[in-house]
Amino acid sequence: MSPNNPENSTESTTQTDKSVTPDSGNGIADKSEATLRRSTGAPQTLSTTVDAEQRASIAQELQTVLDGDFPEAREATRKILANPDILPRADLDLEQSRARTTEQLQQVRESGMPYDAFRADQGGTGETGRCLTSIEMLGHADLSLMVKSGVQWGLFGGAVGNLGTERHQEMVQKLMDLDALGCFAMTERGHGSDVQQLETTATYDAETQEFIINSPTASAEKWFIGNAARDGRWAAVFAQLIVPGSHNSTNDQSSESQGVHCLLVRIREDDGSAIDGVRVGDHGHKGGLKGVDNGTISFVNHRVPREALLNRFADVDEAGNYTSPIENPNRRFFTMLGALVRGRVTVGAAAGAAARTALDIGVTYANLRRQFAPDDALPEKRLIEHRWHRLRLIPRLARAYGLQFATNKLIARVHELDQLGLDPTQHTKEQQADQREVEAHAAALKAANTAHATDTIQEVREACGGAGYMAENLLTTLKADSDVFTTFEGDNVVMMQLAAKELMTGFARELGGLKPMEMVRFGLDSFGTLLRRRTAADALIQNLVDTFSDSEETSLFDPAYQINLLSEREDRLMRALARRLRPARKMDVDEAAKVVDHAQDHLLAVGWAHVDRIVFEAFVEAESELKSDDARRVLEQVRDVYFLSCIVDNASWYLEQNLLTGTRTKAARAALNDLVDSLGPWSQTLVDAFGIPNNITNLKLMENYEAMVPKYESNPAAGLG
């Protein structure tokens, strides 16, 4: 519900339709309030008279489901977050902020969390899911610390740990222990999103058995690199691997690049000065993340030993022969990138956590702060008692729930794949498909979570008025810090396209060999399949899909109808896109590129429709895990809000497709209004269920409010003259 896209409710909102669905007669359904109107099967308005104990119990039950598969990691990180000094500080200068975050990194190490990021044979625990969940949780309090941890253990550590072999084990141990701080030197001035075009070169010199690393152009300089400005002593450097005169190369032309590979490169001496042949620079102030020292790295004939090559997926022998267990260069490249998927997962997850912190602050404030009375004789209303305020907060709260459920599923899936301990070079086609699907979901949820964070934190900041703008109230810091999440670890537009292309490729295979975009270079060679169902939870969804039969009178609140409406959007958009792209197969590359470019908004729409569906499915699964009817009754309404927001936001599409009538889309909007009314008094319970430590959200804006009366009483000097 953006203010730029205002939609009026129909005037039927004021009608008092007396048709009432049967009262289930127990629990928190409020018998004194009208049943939600307008649509058959509408749920009952939730009671506002439930006592604190019952609310706490419902919040606890919701938290159990929100906490997902790795609750112990959440609890452990909550202990780190309960440190009263955890919140970012606006009063520190750049150097102080960086020093503080580096110091906090030691605390994170002491918690043992980083060891979950590495395999048991590397000295870790192999508990990927626990690791990802812990890094996500840091996002509740301080995104600088989350990013610094992510750079050290996730990106730099992930590159060395997953692209290296036993010859890099010493470094794995050191980086786990923080005895070696490192950078993930992928992005360059000239290329970020289009990684295959990187310009840095690593040229093998067989005489000395070294690689010579160079930044041949100004645009080859490594750029925006975390840990590079101050702390990094090492870097995982991505470069075009050039093996002059190699005859074992899969590529016939000598001296041509074998593609982008990663090398472990020392960049600074222990004392912090740059190594000869390496130049480092400092990006200084950014929009936020003051605790993270982003900088630049470039190379002038910098020599590193042959063993610096992280050689799990490709190697160069002493004589300069290039070998790889993966024959196809494209597949090799994407296998390397695939090993790094966890960075993308944590960025999305931590953005989600930041958004939940903002929602906790905004909802708590809205339940305390009063403004505007209907009449001088009446008390001022709490902000949450204003309809528009509910419409600002509650649909975003519902989306936060859904994204957390979906992100939990993604993390569980990444964990599960890791536990299988498969060798990516030996993947079956089915396993490759699994891997690519996980990567697509990581990309889609990265974009969805970070876009949600940007939108939600901004809205909450505004919904807290001037108080939201004071740095002490955390919202502007969350906003400034999370802002970069939309473009780093993969620009959101590129991420959503990547996810949609993976979907289209899977779709094309389903339909029998249609490869709409193989003509145009877009890094596509994947093997996904559409709507594959594997687990018990998937069976639950499939059952909903299968048993549904549409009719004029179907309830907007029927989950089977809901999932069918969301799936139908995804399916139709994909079919229409396939039709649009089909002619490109017969065109030359220039013309075909134009066709693809003109379909870019359509491609992105496919990605978003996909996200809407998978988030919805995650909702349904989460509901099935709840034990009590009361908690389920609350969560059902949250899911309804999520679903109705999807419909309202895409109402024009449903109308154009004749999938919904105008009467129906108006009813959806009216039902959304009713549901935020029902959930308004439950909003505090819903944010309590996030389980965010109090010291993070108990900020000055609350304190001010609560302090008002006592301060007045303790100020006897003041008075009417």
Next chain:
Amino acid sequence: MSPNNPENSTESTTQTDKSVTPDSGNGIADKSEATLRRSTGAPQTLSTTVDAEQRASIAQELQTVLDGDFPEAREATRKILANPDILPRADLDLEQSRARTTEQLQQVRESGMPYDAFRADQGGTGETGRCLTSIEMLGHADLSLMVKSGVQWGLFGGAVGNLGTERHQEMVQKLMDLDALGCFAMTERGHGSDVQQLETTATYDAETQEFIINSPTASAEKWFIGNAARDGRWAAVFAQLIVPGSHNSTNDQSSESQGVHCLLVRIREDDGSAIDGVRVGDHGHKGGLKGVDNGTISFVNHRVPREALLNRFADVDEAGNYTSPIENPNRRFFTMLGALVRGRVTVGAAAGAAARTALDIGVTYANLRRQFAPDDALPEKRLIEHRWHRLRLIPRLARAYGLQFATNKLIARVHELDQLGLDPTQHTKEQQADQREVEAHAAALKAANTAHATDTIQEVREACGGAGYMAENLLTTLKADSDVFTTFEGDNVVMMQLAAKELMTGFARELGGLKPMEMVRFGLDSFGTLLRRRTAADALIQNLVDTFSDSEETSLFDPAYQINLLSEREDRLMRALARRLRPARKMDVDEAAKVVDHAQDHLLAVGWAHVDRIVFEAFVEAESELKSDDARRVLEQVRDVYFLSCIVDNASWYLEQNLLTGTRTKAARAALNDLVDSLGPWSQTLVDAFGIPNNITNLKLMENYEAMVPKYESNPAAGLG
């Protein structure tokens, strides 16, 4: 086109409809390119081969229209902005930033600009329009300086100058000259948007002929006050005026407040220490605006002379008799607030300027930066050559044009009213209506401009990727600084409601005495009328409205059809809202308040529909002022983009109302795609027309790009080993 509301184009985008409208055969219409398809009357795709000179001439002509009625003020301020040291600096600490802004304030004074804010009899020039335009222009470079200027001369100065009388003239002279720095102490902890509920008291003591100022509760503390933390020596303090035992009061009960009035109060000694009885505090760091020293002020039995009351609209004599030339207390209150409308105008206008700076940066970068090639054999495409990038930037660019045109009209109107030199206490009903309409437009455009700035700066920041996040590239500073504009000088939700209520009141009078909301206290007693047309420009619009007759085949590009579609939305939303609210008249206040609350989204939709229409009308007027066909052909397409964005964003409403068919809304979306393709190669010309000095937009992200090749050449040490 938000990513949360993706809309697919129809597949017809790839069709090549050969039906061509007649080529006008001259100017910049490109004969080699296909005419825009899909709708009769479609304009031709603009030529991409126009030479630099012709482009510059078109940019100049567009600038003349964008510059509006006070081009000399724009030119004068451009000279201030051309100072190479004008841009905000991220590297300064809080104290340094504040000191720097205060110093820059002297430069602004030296330019003479502040004198335009005051009447000739006060030592000023009375050139309101020039003053407002100059403050707007500061928003191009540094919003701290703009806000500091606005606080000093607009808010503090405006209060003393417009609410005071000749007995405050000495202070007017001092504050103009910066010999007295002051605060606008309205907002309190407990109340910002609901000003009538302020708690600070000013109680008259007839014995000493003083007012005793107090902060009787903790929530009465003045809060978020600019200039209060460091620089302010004086404050215009808004307080409940209490005149004990007054018998001349319009209110019978002694000791009861006469309502909120404003007093001129000394708060600090010359040395910066607080005056006895006054406590000042510091808000420290905010989300942005580091150069503005926001703080708190509270009072304990602080005595000021009787003459401190700014007594233009009400006075208290020596004996304590309260008098006012305005009998109705509500009208008196709103007359005082009305005298302060200029603050709201400049906040909206400056936010618009900040958004234009962001667009200039984003569009220039998109025309330089290359990323992604369709094929290895082909060059990488410039960002602007990607369809989605055009869809991100160009509709926002079109909105920026429209908002500037509408804001220019508003400033001209405020200027015109000021030039009449009318006494607000003697306003006729017609003049009161004029005044209230200007206030409603100021509120609506404040919300529209600041929401646009928030959305646009964020989108541009993301569209510049990682470079957008570096502080040196200004976008994050513009974002952080402009962020507060959405809630200060009137929260946007409150502003848009205020505008919509004014519209509804006028509408009700048109319909004959329907006063839907008089039952519920909402500060409503205004006298607007609907769609009044006064000027020659208005006649132009009225002519369009009158001559239009709808048909199935009407072109989406026909301005008469366009304005009718936009007006129809506003009108229908208003009629429907009036029907919804009508029953409230017969309800008790509690029930009636519920009806109004439930219509809150509807009320806001009325406000936004109104903005869409008045912005569109400003577009049409601006086109009529252009001299050359070429410039008009470009601006027509910008207006079409604006119009089509309005339709696409509200497509579901048009479909539900059966005002447009699905075929038509799809055609609108396809036409929008075609138009951004046509305007993409003109985007640089369109931002050049903003006339923003180069030193503001020629940032490191451009320099990096342009420096790439030379840097490589001057770096002979680098190379392939």
